[in-house]
Amino acid sequence: MEPLHTYTKTELTDLIVGKLRRNFGRDVDEATGAHMFKACALVLRDIMSAHELETEDRVKDTHARQVHYLSLEFLMGRSLMKNAYNLGVVEPLTEAIEGLGFNAADLFETEPDAGLGNGGLGRLAACYLDSMTTLDIPARGYSICYELGIFKQKIVDGQQVELADNWLGLGDAWLIPKVDETETVHFGGKVKEQWDENGRHRVVYEGGTDVLAIPKDMEIAGYGTDHVNVLRLWDAKSPVPVDMSLYSRGEYLKAVEQQAMAEVIAKVLYPDDNHYEGKSLRLKQQYFFVSATAQSIVRKHRVQYGTLRNFHQKHVIQINDTHPTLVIPELMRILLDEEGYGWDEAWHIVTHTVAYTNHTVMIEALERWPQELVSTLLPRIWEIILEISGRWQNRLTEAFHGDMSKVEHNAIVWGGDVRMANMCVCTCFAVNGVSALHSDILKKDLFRDLYQLTPEKFQNVTNGIDHRRWLSECNPKLDALIRDCTGGDDYLLRPDALKKLEQFQDDAGVLSRLQQIKAENKRSFAAYVARESGILLNTDAIFDVQVKRLHEYKRQLLNVLHIIYLYQHIKNDPHFQFTPRVFLFGAKAAPGYAVAKQIIHLINSLAATVNADPACKDRLQVVFLENYRVSLAEKLMPASELSEQISTAGKEASGTGNMKFMMNGALTIGTLDGANVEMHEVLGDENIFLFGLKAHEVQELRHRGYKPYEYYMHSGDLKAVLDQLTRGFDDGVSYTDITNRLLFGAGGSADEYLLLADFESYRAAHQRAGQVYLDQRQWNRVSLLNIARSGIFAADRSIRDYAGNIWKVPTKEL
Numbered sequence: 001m002e003p004l005h006t007y008t009k010t011e012l013t014d015l016i017v018g019k020l021r022r023n024f025g026r027d028v029d030e031a032t033g034a035h036m037f038k039a040c041a042l043v044l045r046d047i048m049s050a051h052e053l054e055t056e057d058r059v060k061d062t063h064a065r066q067v068h069y070l071s072l073e074f075l076m077g078r079s080l081m082k083n084a085y086n087l088g089v090v091e092p093l094t095e096a097i098e099g100l101g102f103n104a105a106d107l108f109e110t111e112p113d114a115g116l117g118n119g120g121l122g123r124l125a126a127c128y129l130d131s132m133t134t135l136d137i138p139a140r141g142y143s144i145c146y147e148l149g150i151f152k153q154k155i156v157d158g159q160q161v162e163l164a165d166n167w168l169g170l171g172d173a174w175l176i177p178k179v180d181e182t183e184t185v186h187f188g189g190k191v192k193e194q195w196d197e198n199g200r201h202r203v204v205y206e207g208g209t210d211v212l213a214i215p216k217d218m219e220i221a222g223y224g225t226d227h228v229n230v231l232r233l234w235d236a237k238s239p240v241p242v243d244m245s246l247y248s249r250g251e252y253l254k255a256v257e258q259q260a261m262a263e264v265i266a267k268v269l270y271p272d273d274n275h276y277e278g279k280s281l282r283l284k285q286q287y288f289f290v291s292a293t294a295q296s297i298v299r300k301h302r303v304q305y306g307t308l309r310n311f312h313q314k315h316v317i318q319i320n321d322t323h324p325t326l327v328i329p330e331l332m333r334i335l336l337d338e339e340g341y342g343w344d345e346a347w348h349i350v351t352h353t354v355a356y357t358n359h360t361v362m363i364e365a366l367e368r369w370p371q372e373l374v375s376t377l378l379p380r381i382w383e384i385i386l387e388i389s390g391r392w393q394n395r396l397t398e399a400f401h402g403d404m405s406k407v408e409h410n411a412i413v414w415g416g417d418v419r420m421a422n423m424c425v426c427t428c429f430a431v432n433g434v435s436a437l438h439s440d441i442l443k444k445d446l447f448r449d450l451y452q453l454t455p456e457k458f459q460n461v462t463n464g465i466d467h468r469r470w471l472s473e474c475n476p477k478l479d480a481l482i483r484d485c486t487g488g489d490d491y492l493l494r495p496d497a498l499k500k501l502e503q504f505q506d507d508a509g510v511l512s513r514l515q516q517i518k519a520e521n522k523r524s525f526a527a528y529v530a531r532e533s534g535i536l537l538n539t540d541a542i543f544d545v546q547v548k549r550l551h552e553y554k555r556q557l558l559n560v561l562h563i564i565y566l567y568q569h570i571k572n573d574p575h576f577q578f579t580p581r582v583f584l585f586g587a588k589a590a591p592g593y594a595v596a597k598q599i600i601h602l603i604n605s606l607a608a609t610v611n612a613d614p615a616c617k618d619r620l621q622v623v624f625l626e627n628y629r630v631s632l633a634e635k636l637m638p639a640s641e642l643s644e645q646i647s648t649a650g651k652e653a654s655g656t657g658n659m660k661f662m663m664n665g666a667l668t669i670g671t672l673d674g675a676n677v678e679m680h681e682v683l684g685d686e687n688i689f690l691f692g693l694k695a696h697e698v699q700e701l702r703h704r705g706y707k708p709y710e711y712y713m714h715s716g717d718l719k720a721v722l723d724q725l726t727r728g729f730d731d732g733v734s735y736t737d738i739t740n741r742l743l744f745g746a747g748g749s750a751d752e753y754l755l756l757a758d759f760e761s762y763r764a765a766h767q768r769a770g771q772v773y774l775d776q777r778q779w780n781r782v783s784l785l786n787i788a789r790s791g792i793f794a795a796d797r798s799i800r801d802y803a804g805n806i807w808k809v810p811t812k813e814l
């Protein structure tokens, strides 16, 4: 690898001072932390901009195939440290900042998280941008420039309160508006077909509204390369200026209204994770972003190649879940209506361009848009969808020999709905799940018939994480140990090199250093929590952590039931053997998800009772961490010892939190779900605490008829725990609703996620974990093996899989 140009402390100091003067009209001694942050961001942006232009030229000259990664979410977190790290300037930048009289650590902390995502799906997209760039793939991400990202969570009287996340004040330092690349997106109106004077078929719209899509580009630096890619975030603006002349005609408000209607499109990220809401504004967001994106890709392609005939050879569009599905009919529209292609040729191009990643098999998360909404909002797109759907139905009828139940099940437009997942499988040249188990379930269950029809489309790409951010950057002490053991920083570009750590599994010196690092990280995290909330964590106890979105299928409630069990035994059984634990939770609940909010309240009620009880002193502590987000996860992962990955088997598509914990040396207590299955494969039974029903056993139990009440009747422990839920805790709040859901169901089936069925097995797994922890030598050995074998969960590996098996683009050779 040719050495990259780097910057010295002096050079960076001069650049920062220059930015302060020119952009903010200030000398260093008048600059606030915010000015300083922005100046640093602008300096790094300039460096990346220069690289981006070179990258663009290179892509153009080589006629390389480009990857377009479409996602309604990119949970980027902070960028200053990330960009400095990838550009190789962390040290000189830190020194420059300190030299100018600022505390570098504090400065990095002033950056707001770019929270343009809900959880795992959005964070995955962010990790993939890093890896695609690091591997020199010509790639772009596309999304919406939400003014408000995922809400900020406050806990008030034990309950979640949502606050607006106005990230753009400082966060826009990274965004470069490209006004000259504005696209226009059309909504509503009526479709009219005409033939122009040359006899050409023309589709025109009567009425409706236009919305301008203005790109705000965020540059993405790769690690150890000059390659720079771009995340293009579309902002929405009305093309109609507020026309003061309308005011006198009483239409001023109308003009303002239209402007507000356009701009509301990019106002806010929908805070639902793994849940479909059929909201009209959400559909507008989806079309707005895919239409602008498709037009932008086509426009650039036309400039370079003068034809769209080779479009599918030069581009692949990867869609992250079904949220960007409308890019399919939108590309068809452009090819048919604007380029004048016939249906078959357009279809050939589109079906060789778009690939689909499925992220869930849960029915409530699958998008099915009411045709009424689609046809009103997007009349031309609706016509195209109907045509796709009709042709598809003919094909299904033929393939399934008229088996109408199969035709119905796999149809695109049916019963007044447009079923996005079916449209994707019909159209896309590749369909992938995100872990081995999940991809298997897609073939056997969700898309069973379509797998029979087109088995060659179905693939697996197990998710991965950016191990540079999630290990090296956030856990510098562990990074240092790895360098010492593996002979350098090779692992940063070859995550498999982590394997070399295995040689040290019996090395007392290395194991004790690993233990010391974890202890120091626990103390730093405890100091952070003390500063933020005043709570003092017991750093001698196991840090047992469950952080992820709050969802019933993720079973935070199972964790709670177990803590209540422990609490009762600590209180009632003087001989109870138990390794002291601090249970840490972090989770946002979708604002409209009442049960999830109740569970947050419950965790806080339980925490208040446990933490105030002298019987629990030094033995049991429960803490709910407010506002779980990327920057909090970066502090927490290095300090975690036990990772709770306890979803009902078959429900979690992959999980990526599980990988972050593993890489930071936490041991996992988990079910055989999502990527936990692959973690177990590399670790073996002895290095992971598995429990619970397997995916097929879950199905069998449901088939036999699951009766949670019987578990309640036959287990004294479970009965005591559930009765306590009904009674409530010291704050006097009763959780009868939750008990009732578990025992009798409410609307749905009782204990839908099989908590009671898995409780005893979970309890036993916890006991095993507690036992191993007493033997620190053994615990550290297992921790080391977890780190050593986590290399396959690097996003670099996932991206090489996508590049080789789906995108067919070359990646950097090492």
Ligand SMILES: *Cc1c(COP(=O)(O)O)cnc(C)c1O
Binding pocket: 118, 119, 120, 121, 123, 547, 548, 549, 628, 629, 630, 633, 654, 655, 656, 657, 658, 660
């Ligand atoms: C990694 C991550 C997630 C995903 O966690 P899972 O346990 O896989 O659901 C969610 N939120 C944030 C902030 C993350 O960093």
